[in-house]
Amino acid sequence: MPTDFIRPPQRDSWFAPLSIDLLVKVLNTTFLHPFVAWIIPLCFRAQNLPWDTPRVLASIAWASFITLCWIGGAINRRVAFGLPREVDLSEEVIVITGGASGLGLLIAEVYGMRGATVAVLDVAEMENGESRGVKYYRCDVSDKDQVARVAREIEKDLGTPTVLINNAAIVLGKRLLDMDMAEIQRSLATNLLSHFYTLKTFLPALARSERGGTIVTMSSVIGHVGAAQLTDYAAAKAGVTALHKSLTAELRESHPQIRTILVTPGQLSTPLFYGVQTPNAFLAPVVEPVDVAKEIIAAVDSGRGGILGMPLYARWIDWFNVLPAGVQVVVRRLSGVDEGMKTFIGRRGAAAARPEKEPTLIRPF
Structure with missing residues (x-):
């Protein structure tokens, strides 16, 4: 875990024992698993209940329904995302933007330990330093010239990139009226335009790879x-989602060997959103970076495309915009989505909260 991340003492949702995600x-x-569902009628039969008894018939109907749902889900994934x-x-070259800390650092270190070659692009130094399989490149991804320069260095040092993880982001946490033009430009350049720069730069290399990307x-x-207080961030992320969907449609026709994965998490417990309080730990639990990292790594390892949303409400968030406008206002007030940023401290606040003197680590010789 990043060493500069200190949780606010009032936040306790990360260890909440019960949430809707846990129940699901x-x-x-x-x-809801076919194997378990079919065990139930078998247990009834083991009790010598006839096949035509209501309990047995109901359990068979339930098991059949669950099985059809799982089969339908598999077909849906196959049609939507194609073959893996x-x-x-050992042959993958993984490029991670914003990989010097937080979620990006977790993914980088895991892949480095597992034998992949990882290139981390960030303006900040890596918190834990370069580790096995991970090479750091100082790069401001909002600057297209720096991205192009680093891409040439990566190709020369590590080989042709096969995986691109666009993770870099910043959060200002200010009202639109309180932001100046330079801050707006910096936010949109980092959170949105950088995706265009990295894709334009690295996509040709992914297209050249025989194994796809x-x-x-x-x-x-x-x-x-x-x-509220996330106008710039929300606009950029909406643009990123639209960019992903449009790019996926283009690549499906021109480069079917390239897989795309869209990740739409809720509130992450990283320094990026330090101080923000979840309105409801049961319905909207704070997501741990390690959980998101596991999902992303599993998706990349499988070779499939996909859409990853966590926690549970993130997978159904599109339905929110289907609600009548008045209902949306009521839901927003009840959820507290527009109140969370009032306690925002951010990455700089997290760093300032660190003790001035770090404890000495004693390592065996």
Whole structure:
């Protein structure tokens, strides 16, 4: 975990023992799983109940329904995202923007330890320094010339990139009236334009790869619903989501060997949103970076495209905009989505909250 991340003492949702996501996870591995569902009628038969008894028939109907849902889900993924590409970590060159800390650093270190070659692009130094398989490149991804220069260095040093993870982002946390033009330009350049720069720069290399490639786009539920004090961030993330969908449609026709993954998490417990309080720990739990990292890594490893949303409400957030406008206002007030940024401190506040003197680490010789 990043060393400069200190949680606000009032935040406790990350260790909340119960959330709707936990309940759904339990259900998906029990009553909503075909294997378990078919065990129930078998148990009834083991009790010598006839096949035509209501309990047996009901359990068979339930198991059949669950099985059809799982089959339908598999067909849906196949039609939507195609066949998986072949992934060999020893041959993969993974480029991660904003990988010097937080979620990007977790992904970089995991892939480095697993034998992949990782290039981290960031304006800040890597918190833990370069580790096995991970090489750091100082680069401001909002500057297209720096991105082009670093791309040439990566190709020369590490080889042809096969995976691009667009993770770099900044959060200002200010009202539109309180931002100056330079701040707006910097926010949109980092959160939106940088995606265009990296895609234009690295996509030709991914297209040249015989094994194809994978593009991971980090968006946010805020891009779907917006929030007070996040006008710039929400606009950028909405644009990123639209960019992903349009690019996926283009690549499906021109380069079907390239897979795209869209990630739309809720509130992450990273320094980027330090100080923000979740309105409801049960319905909207704060997402741990390690959980998001696991989902992204599993998706990249599988060679498939996909859409990853977490926690549960993030997977259904599109339905929010279908509600009548008045209902949306009521939901916003009840959820507190427009109140969360009032306690925002941000990455700089997190760094300032660190003790001035770090404890000495004693390592064995």
